[in-house]
Structures are given as C-alpha cells and as structure tokens.
Amino acid sequence: MIKKDIPFREDTAKYFLPWMSFLMVFIAVLALTGGFKIQNILNTWQIGVSGSMTVQIPAYDAQGKSREAVLDEEIEQVLTILRSSEGVLGAEVVSDEQMKALMEPWMGGELDIQLLPLPKLIDVSVDAQNLPNLTTIKSELAKQVPSAVLDSHRIWLDSLLKIIHMVIELISFVLVLLILTATFTVMYSTNASLSVHQPVIALIHMIGAGDFYIAIQYAYRNLKLIFAGGCFGLLASIGLVFLISYFTRYLFVDFYPNAVLDTLQWGLILSVPVWVGILGFITTYLTVLKYLKRFL
Amino acid sequence: MIQSNKLTNPVAEFNGVFLRYPGGHDVLKEIQLTLEPASFHFLTGESGAGKTSLLRLLYLNHLPSKGRIRLFGQAVDTLNRRQRTLIRRKIGVVFQDFQLLEHLNAFDNVALPLRIEGVRESEVKRHVTELLAWVGLEKQLLAYPDTLSGGEKQRIAIARAVINRPQLLLADEPTGNVDDELAKRLLYLFLELNKLGTTVVIATHNKQLIKHFGFPELHLKEGRLEVIPENKYMDMAMKLFARGEKHD
Numbered sequence: 001m002i003k004k005d006i007p008f009r010e011d012t013a014k015y016f017l018p019w020m021s022f023l024m025v026f027i028a029v030l031a032l033t034g035g036f037k038i039q040n041i042l043n044t045w046q047i048g049v050s051g052s053m054t055v056q057i058p059a060y061d062a063q064g065k066s067r068e069a070v071l072d073e074e075i076e077q078v079l080t081i082l083r084s085s086e087g088v089l090g091a092e093v094v095s096d097e098q099m100k101a102l103m104e105p106w107m108g109g110e111l112d113i114q115l116l117p118l119p120k121l122i123d124v125s126v127d128a129q130n131l132p133n134l135t136t137i138k139s140e141l142a143k144q145v146p147s148a149v150l151d152s153h154r155i156w157l158d159s160l161l162k163i164i165h166m167v168i169e170l171i172s173f174v175l176v177l178l179i180l181t182a183t184f185t186v187m188y189s190t191n192a193s194l195s196v197h198q199p200v201i202a203l204i205h206m207i208g209a210g211d212f213y214i215a216i217q218y219a220y221r222n223l224k225l226i227f228a229g230g231c232f233g234l235l236a237s238i239g240l241v242f243l244i245s246y247f248t249r250y251l252f253v254d255f256y257p258n259a260v261l262d263t264l265q266w267g268l269i270l271s272v273p274v275w276v277g278i279l280g281f282i283t284t285y286l287t288v289l290k291y292l293k294r295f296l
Numbered sequence: 297m298i299q300s301n302k303l304t305n306p307v308a309e310f311n312g313v314f315l316r317y318p319g320g321h322d323v324l325k326e327i328q329l330t331l332e333p334a335s336f337h338f339l340t341g342e343s344g345a346g347k348t349s350l351l352r353l354l355y356l357n358h359l360p361s362k363g364r365i366r367l368f369g370q371a372v373d374t375l376n377r378r379q380r381t382l383i384r385r386k387i388g389v390v391f392q393d394f395q396l397l398e399h400l401n402a403f404d405n406v407a408l409p410l411r412i413e414g415v416r417e418s419e420v421k422r423h424v425t426e427l428l429a430w431v432g433l434e435k436q437l438l439a440y441p442d443t444l445s446g447g448e449k450q451r452i453a454i455a456r457a458v459i460n461r462p463q464l465l466l467a468d469e470p471t472g473n474v475d476d477e478l479a480k481r482l483l484y485l486f487l488e489l490n491k492l493g494t495t496v497v498i499a500t501h502n503k504q505l506i507k508h509f510g511f512p513e514l515h516l517k518e519g520r521l522e523v524i525p526e527n528k529y530m531d532m533a534m535k536l537f538a539r540g541e542k543h544d
Binding site: 210 | 355356357358359377378380381382384385387389395397398399400408409411412413456
C-alpha cells in the first residue's frame with residue numbers, strides 16, 4: 001500500500017497539475033483526432049486514385065481533321081509503352097460501347113458516338129503497391145506518340161499529399177511540444193512541492209525511508225492528479241470533436257464517411273490520459289530521486 | 297555500566313574525526329570514540345560544544361570532513377544509499393525540537409518507523425497503542441501535535457524513536473520539557489531498551505539525571521571529546537532499576 005506521510009494537501013500542485021493535464025490532453029486529443037481524420041481521408045483518396053489512370057489520344061487534330069489513319073498505329077504504340085512499364089497491371093482501349101454508356105446520362109440513349117470528336121481512351125490499371133514511374137511513361141509517350149495525353153490523378157494528388165504531410169508533421173511537432181511542456185511542468189511542480197515539504201522529507205529520510213518510499217508517494221499522487229485532469233480533458237476534447245463534426249457534416253459530406261476513426265485510432269485517443277499519467281508518474285519519480293540525492 | 301558485548305563489532309567507532317560545516321570552522325576536532333553494544337552514555341557539554349553535531353554524525357545526517365566513522369562495523373563513507381538507509385533503520389533519534397509531523401496524529405507519528413519498515417498494520421496498531429500507553433498518552437492517540445503540550449510532544453518523539461527497538465538510540469535533550477518525575481520515567485524507558493541490548497547516547501544538561509543514573513559521560517569542550525567514566529551512583533541506580541523503582 002502506498003503510504004501518505006507527506007502532507008500534499010498543503011501544496012498548490014493539487015490545483016495546478018490537473019489543469020495542466022486537462023489542457024495538455026485536450027490539445028493532444030484534438031491534434032490526434034485531426035491527424036487521424038486527415039490520414040484516413042488521405043488513405044481513401046490514395047486507394048481511390050492510385051489504382052488507375054487514363055491515356056487520351058485525340059481522334060481529330062487541332063484543325064478538326066480526322067486522324068483515323070494514324071490512330072490505330074498510335075494506340076498500338078501507347079499500349080506497348082504502357083504494358084512494358086513496371087507497375088502497370090493492364091491497359092485496355094475503352095470501347096465505343098463503353099464510351100456510349102459513359103455519355104448516355106448526358107447525351108441520351110440515341111447517341112451516335114461516331115459523330116462526336118471524342119478522343120480514344122486507354123484505361124490503365126496500376127499496381128497500388130508498386131506504382132509506375134509516371135515521368136518515364138510521360139517522356140516515352142511524348143517521344144513516340146506526342147499527341148497522347150497521360151491523365152493521372154496521382155499528379156495532382158501528389159501536390160495535395162505534400163501539403164497534408166506538412167499538416168501531419170505540424171501535428172506531430174505540436175504533440176512533441178506538448179510532451180516536453182508536460183514533462184517540464186511536472187518537473188517544476190514536483191520540485192516546488194519538494195521544497196515546500198523539505199523538512200518532512202528530511203525527517204522521513206532520517207528515520208530510514210528509502211528513496212523509493214518517498215518517490216513513489218509523490219509519483220502516485222501526481223499520477224492521480226494528472227490522470228483525473230486528463231480524463232476531463234479527454235471528455236471535453238471528444239465533446240468538441242463531435243460538436244465540430246455535427247455542425248460541419250454538410251460542408252464536407254464527401255469526406256466524412258472516409259474520416260471515420262477505426263478501433264485502433266479510438267483506442268489511442270482514449271488512452272491519451274493514461275499515457276500522460278504514465279509520463280507524469282515517471283517524470284515525478286525521477287525528479288524526486290534526483291532531489292533526494294541532496295540528502296546523504 | 298551495562299556490560300558491553302566484546303564479541304561483536306562496536307556500534308560506532310570514530311577515528312580522528314573532524315567536522316566542519318561549509319564556510320565554518322571545525323565544530324568537532326579529532327574525535328576518538330568507541331560505543332560498544334549495549335552501552336549507555338550521556339553526552340554533555342556547553343551549548344555550542346558540538347553535541348548535536350556529534351549526534352548528526354551518528355545518525356548519518358553528515359559525513360565527517362576528516363577521519364573515519366564505522367557504524368555497526370561498516371565504514372560509512374563506503375556505503376551506498378541503500379546501505380545507509382538500512383543503517384538508519386537501526387538508529388532511533390529523539391530530536392531536541394521533537395520534529396513531529398504536524399499533519400499526522402500521535403498514533404501515526406509513532407507508527408512512522410514501523411510503516412517505513414513495512415510492518416503489518418495489525419502489528420503496528422498493537423505496538424504503537426502499547427507504547428503510547430506506556431508513556432502516558434493512551435488517551436491522546438488521535439491528537440495532533442499542535443494540540444499537545446511540550447512534554448506530550450516530547451513523549452511522542454521518544455516513543456517514535458524507540459518503537460522499532462533500535463540498536464542505537466540517540467536523544468538530544470530528551471527530558472528538556474518534562475518535569476523531573478517524568479524525566480526519570482523516560483530515562484527508565486531508555487534503560488529498559490538498553491537492557492535489551494540497545495546502545496544509548498543521551499545529550500543532556502541535566503546534571504541531576506546524570507548523577508542519578510551514573511552512566512559514563514562523553515563530554516565535549518570546544519569540539520574535543522573527553523570520556524568521563526561511570527560514577528559511583530551507578531550501582532545504586534541499577535539496584536533501583538532492578539527493583540523496578542522509578543524514584544530516588
């Protein structure tokens with residue numbers, strides 16, 4: 001059983017530490033939840049767009065003249081380039097029937113597709129785990145079939161990814177700052193409390209209390225304060241997340257289903273007060289041990 | 297004098313010990329001292345002679361600035377923290393200013409050394425209640441120090457020092473705040489522990505008490521120690537103690 005020989009009721013840490021913990025956990029949970037949601041949306045996009053790309057070959061030149069004579073040859077060249085590229089699982093020409101079906105919602109069922117200046121489309125499926133080198137494919141196409149246009153969602157997604165990764169790095173940085181701030185705050189608070197209780201600690205030490213006996217009392221007491229504050233911080237933060245989700249559900253209607261957190265992510269978020277408590281416990285324990293070195 | 301057990305290590309050995317506080321002068325000079333097991337000494341000297349400093353060295357509050365101290369056969373300067381803690385548990389100290397924990401009641405103050413040692417709570421309750429009754433505080437088990445008189449605080453401090461039957465008992469003016477009657481009664485408590493094998497050193501100015509019990513004196517003068525052998529009253533005191541009398 002943990003002893004209670006030190007009069008903790010007499011120092012101000014009982015107010016300070018729970019508030020510190022409340023704020024730390026509140027910010028950490030917000031940052032983590034935001035980070036996880038962004039990550040989830042990102043993953044969904046990546047999965048959605050990284051599995052395919054399209055190559056277009058215009059059927060008419062800039063003057064509107066039919067290029068039918070060269071078209072088949074160009075299609076063959078493009079297919080050869082694509083199929084020989086690493087990471088490309090398959091490349092198929094979109095048939096007129098498929099094109100018609102794609103156009104039908106806008107143009108109606110009676111459409112004669114031959115009358116429209118539609119490009120030839122080649123649907124390329126790619127290995128999401130081993131993406132093809134788009135720069136090489138583009139350069140090969142430009143060399144052999146200059147009229148062909150590679151349309152990969154990956155290209156614009158890459159720019160977006162860079163921004164999102166920066167946001168995630170910023171969140172990680174905020175979390176590291178929070179951990180450092182929490183550590184220093186606990187150290188400062190513990191040292192202040194040790195100074196207040198120095199005569200009691202000196203006496204207990206003299207009577208025969210070992211370092212563990214004293215340090216564990218401090219560590220356990222701070223753990224309770226930090227964990228309690230952290231639990232309230234978690235509740236407040238989750239409440240705010242749900243509130244934001246509720247009021248913005250129409251603004252980001254396409255993203256929200258993808259942003260739903262999985263069990264592991266919820267587990268990590270809910271365990272934040274526990275981790276902050278453990279951090280506080282270890283920091284306090286080590287701070288007290290360092291302080292006790294001044295006693296023989 | 298209670299017979300020392302020559303077969304075991306001395307409880308404390310000081311060899312050419314000096315003590316100087318930072319920025320100060322030598323408060324103890326070239327101390328040569330051997331405390332045999334189960335011995336009983338009075339520590340005397342004028343105020344500022346170094347009595348409290350000598351006790352501090354004995355209860356491992358300081359290390360000597362020069363010289364060597366061995367406690368229970370171990371050189372204190374070679375001990376690690378854990379070993380020093382274990383040695384402190386063999387020493388009971390009654391401080392001049394009592395040093396009771398104000399936020400703990402009489403029972404918890406006295407129970408502290410037992411709880412630090414991890415003694416079972418049922419045992420703690422039994423021993424503490426018994427001892428507090430012995431020092432006449434059975435009705436004040438739950439009283440906090442700020443509600444007690446000086447004499448009552450002193451008895452709690454003594455009870456705390458002896459509760460775990462220390463091998464070395466150090467007391468700094470333990471009878472300063474009690475009347476002569478109670479002073480003797482407390483000394484008999486120390487004597488009883490001494491009879492059970494505890495080495496006792498009592499710093500006091502009370503000449504009457506020294507005369508009454510007649511144990512040898514460790515006399516400090518300007519930081520130097522002189523040992524004055526047991527006096528002629530000792531035999532009488534022991535006879536009284538053996539008969540269980542607590543008065544002159």
